[in-house]
Amino acid sequence: MIDPPATSPVDPAFRNAGLPVTKRVENLLSQMTLEEKAGLFFHTMITIGEDGELADADPVFGIPSTSDLVEGRGMTHFNVFGAAASATQMALWHNKLQELAGATRLGIPVTLSTDPRHSFTENPGTAMLAGPFSQWPEPLGLAAIGDADLVERFGDIARQEYTAVGLRVALHPQIDLATEPRWARQVATFGEDAELTGKLAAAYIRGFQGESLGPDSVATMTKHFPGGGPQKDGEDPHFAYGREQVYPGNNFEHHLLPFEAAFDAGSSQIMPYYGMPVGTEYDEVGFGFNKSVITGLLRERYTFDGVVCTDWGLLSDAVIAGEPFPARAWGVEHLSTRERMLAVLNAGADQFGGEAIPELLVDLVRSGKISEERIDVSARRLLREKFVLGLFDSPLVDVERAEAIVGNTEFRAAGEAAQRASFTLLANGTDAAGAPILPLSRGIKVYLQGVSAEAAAGYGKVVDSPEEADVAIVRLQAPYEQRETMFENFFHAGSLDYPAEQLEGLVALCGMVPTVIDVFLDRPAILTPLVGEAAAITANFGAGSHALLDVLFGVADPRGRLPMDLPRSMDAVQASLPDVPFDTADPLFRFGHGLGFSTGS
Structure with a gap:
């Protein structure tokens, strides 16, 4: 980290690792401008430049240049889009990014997150190919094995590989119940059974975070609260035709069971889904805008005080590969981007996934639409996690160690063994x-x-x-x-x-x-x-x-x-009823079916 000049008005006490995290947070927060606080709230994509350099703008996916995001917009949370050719390149890029952030007025380090990148899915909206990382079956394959110890071992290996290159937040596990057979997202779940999903979710979180969050952890952003499986006709709410989640079996509560296991395991963050619940006691708006779900259910009933980050792109329309991609503002499509932002804050969320418009948040505060005290509530949570993860104390990674850890022989063998077993x-x-x-x-x-x-x-x-x-x-x-x-x-x-x-x-x-x-x-x-x-x-x-x-x-x-x-x-x-597990009549093969060579059963 680059130290401030001797004449700087910055009080460096927040860099004192010997102080309690609460005091470090308050010291830093008291010195932040509104613009610097606003930068914390935006968690968008960032790309890796060629040969580990910082990247220019990506017009295909509408991603601004790195210097614009960090220096121009004051942002410090990013989802890494794509992969480098090697762990060395990724680690070098990470260090250059942290050095760029370290040269800003307060030198707040960047927190890097990632979608899953240890399997076979390549979808820019959900997961990346493994690249230099060890390669494992999809989570649905881990569920087919059904071994919680193996899932925790996977999480620990992924944690080591992530931290080696500076990835500190996992935008997973995805613990929705796959109760609608047509739904596109179920390959990243642990399947249809709530008990199995809860058991494996807890093991997964322990593997990534450890028994408690700390400097060696990867924080998990467990998703998609309160369960994204019951999609009408199995369509996905990335798209307007999939905006509704339906509960004809009155089975909303059942989908909460895996999240209860995740809370017990200490999941540091939660992501609500895009969908809007229809025909329930909850507001008929997308979960990211839904105060009855985020504040009433998550914050109050489950007493969750970690970071809540919306799914990506709730506020702003976008263009992807030259094609229009409207904001997933289900139930509030009629609101302006500014009004949608206010709705998310009033619902109780802390971060806007996939957005990079901090100037709009500054305007909301300055115009009196929301108080700076409300902003400080979320800012504390976001800063607290940076301190707990040790980012202020050790923002850089060891490049040689990254090459030795990521995709090493032992980790690759473990992943290949899991592929066979699944x-x-x-x-x-x-x-x-x-x-x-x-x-x-x-x-x-x-x-x-x-x-x-x-x-x-x-x-x-x-x-x-x-x-x-x-x-x-x-x-x-x-x-x-x-x-x-x-x-x-x-x-x-x-x-x-x-x-x-x-x-x-x-x-x-x-x-x-x-x-x-x-x-x-x-x-x-x-x-x-x-x-x-x-x-x-x-x-x-x-x-x-x-x-x-x-x-x-x-x-x-x-x-x-x-x-x-x-x-x-x-x-x-x-x-079948999309919210009810195991509801298709006379299935060809039932949950738990699988033959073996030695036994035939």
């Missing part, structure tokens, strides 16, 4: 002699669709046609409907039925050669037409080709158990 064997037929199809024998001739031929060459002889093969191995994505814009298509939504033409091709292949089908279940695909046709069916929740082949050829036993029901038909899905 595979769920749904069906395993028999050959003409009555022997199980899986595991496959080494050296057989294999025909591949969607599987790396280079990886498979280590297990069998890869052939060019099914007619030549002893077995076909096919990897599928769960089905989804194409939508109008690029950004919408990152969110897999709509029907869970495979198109008829695709099914015809798969069934024909199954008739030509014994076919093993592996499905990435980011949503619960309707597999009914394939059961009985495929020789065997496995489910994965984020896994590489080597992990799949290790399982299919018996190097590893599939340990996964379904973390949700797999519906039998879309008719059953459409007839």
